[in-house]
Amino acid sequence: MATTLHDVAKLAGVSAKTVSNVVNDYPHIKQATKERVLAAIAELGYRPNLSARGLRSGRSGVISLIIPDLRNSYFAELADAVMHAADQLGLSVLIELSGGDRAREAELLRGARLRAVDGVLYSALHLGDEDLAVVEEVTIPMVLLGERMFNAPNDHVTMRNTEGARAATEHLIALGRTRIVAFGAHRADIVSSASLRLAGYRAALDAAGMVFDPALVREVPVWGRFDGAVAMRAMLDEGVAFDGIVAFNDALALGAMRVLSERGVAMPDEVAVIGFDDIDEGRYSLPSLSTIAPGREQIARTAVSLLIERIAGGVDDVPPRRVYADFELVRRESTATSPVGADSSAADVS
Amino acid sequence: MATTLHDVAKLAGVSAKTVSNVVNDYPHIKQATKERVLAAIAELGYRPNLSARGLRSGRSGVISLIIPDLRNSYFAELADAVMHAADQLGLSVLIELSGGDRAREAELLRGARLRAVDGVLYSALHLGDEDLAVVEEVTIPMVLLGERMFNAPNDHVTMRNTEGARAATEHLIALGRTRIVAFGAHRADIVSSASLRLAGYRAALDAAGMVFDPALVREVPVWGRFDGAVAMRAMLDEGVAFDGIVAFNDALALGAMRVLSERGVAMPDEVAVIGFDDIDEGRYSLPSLSTIAPGREQIARTAVSLLIERIAGGVDDVPPRRVYADFELVRRESTATSPVGADSSAADVS
């Protein structure tokens, strides 16, 4: 079998506790002892049994990240950022995929796996304030990501959705666009990224004294490229007139742009497009895609930090914190004033 | 504290062992006993402590997936497929990112985390046969993914790189292209996806009686969109003439296509492009990108199955297995014979 603490202790001529102290960087150890132990560890190739440590200490050094899927670039890039943040703080990340399925979103919160991790970062698409009971049953530290479940008693990290959508819309208005589509709305009655972004869109129109036209609000329940393409195709077929699109995420925008190109609609001249998320792909599309960058790194770092604080304890009496990451308007060709190709070093490709 | 097996046992009026049997679906249990235990579990909200189980049984129910990063769509989609395959077999996946860093690729193989998991799926970019010593030190079951380390004593799942590249090249040759770029070559002296794909490219040229022109082999060390764009820009600036591109992955192809579009090069008329990986994004680019689909799902399912077999044991005397997944040539607009736009339901968007 694998070597244990005791094997090391025997070889080094010390007690198991001393070896444990060395392994855990306990400060008060005589240098000579430490070196002897370290030598024994190296000689035997000892590596601690994390299950035993976890059982004894109640800590596993692992956190869960629950997200819909990894095929979606936004979540893949978010997961990447979370893993780097966690790694720097000595934590491993166990990813669990809800598949955007409501039942599974709830199920994962109840699963046994959640007893094996120290904390969880949870990003739901469907679970909302009406499911608070499930959320409150979670006994380990949990930090919420995204827009759902605003009333849960947990720390919560999210972007400034409304302000971001407003900035995006104002950007198009400043370009002189008058018929701007809100692309990717959801059912209006629940708080979600979609409803917050729609509110920002409306606020921008109101502030500019523009009329809100419901015909320009396009519902797209799923925010993928495919869904964006289908919805845009339908919109064009219906003959709706528009000269700008605020897409509620980049994937939707990219799907829509593909259809606009097929139909020979010039971007940004005939239709200017801006998305949300700043996924890498948007830098290389044609035209490159203007977007609202949500502050992904900041979200990841903040979420992991808040979670670690809760895991460490000592903040039990601190009420739920809500952190809003800073967004940034990224201007690319899809909302440029000069036509595509005028600047051959376009986008940030160069 | 959380409820334990004993709490359940006490409430149900049975021994801990019986509860354990129920939890683990041990077959020979009287129905009445089982129901009583189940009721007690439900009443107390009992969930097993995975650390304790892991300590006792030597199994954690977790496997590691070591990949370069998640910003790269290929790996994100691969990870997604692996997680689904693992989930169906009751395993959780702990992802570790090597960042495409050679030292870290080795370090992760030695880490303590690898003692806490039952097995590992390992995809290296840099570690090769010259690092066999590190690989051989891994004591838990390990299945290799990708092209590196062909001589390691492990099961290995990969795509048919050479055949795939040959099919891609032959596809362009059939289109009448005569000056085809091999885009994304690496140092020739090591076995890698790049060298295998280059071999396939050469084989296709040879079979067609075409001359191999080293000027058409373009080295691009990193396979990202950005790198593809930079390399293509350089190539155009150098004035190399070509009418086809076999890009060694889709990201490279997409980066190159962006530059070709900027420069007004018509695709596929002036330059036909085909990539590798079949990432989702290629369906929505303009033109949509023809590609070699590597059989990602098959790779994921097979790798997880092989790993589980090794974990379960009983195959210790079975020599290392090598599985080659089936690839598929996916024809899209970037190698279509009719010009883009002729078919408005282009790509598989519709």
Place this chain on the structure above:
DNA sequence: TTGAAAGCGCTAACAA
């Protein structure tokens, strides 16, 4: 079909 006893490898609490 069920129970009793033992102990996986580690660290917390305390003692020396």
Place this chain on the structure above:
DNA sequence: TTGTTAGCGCTTTCAA
């Protein structure tokens, strides 16, 4: 600064 004792919650082994 280091050692001793105990036990985390579970499953394995063996017995009944």
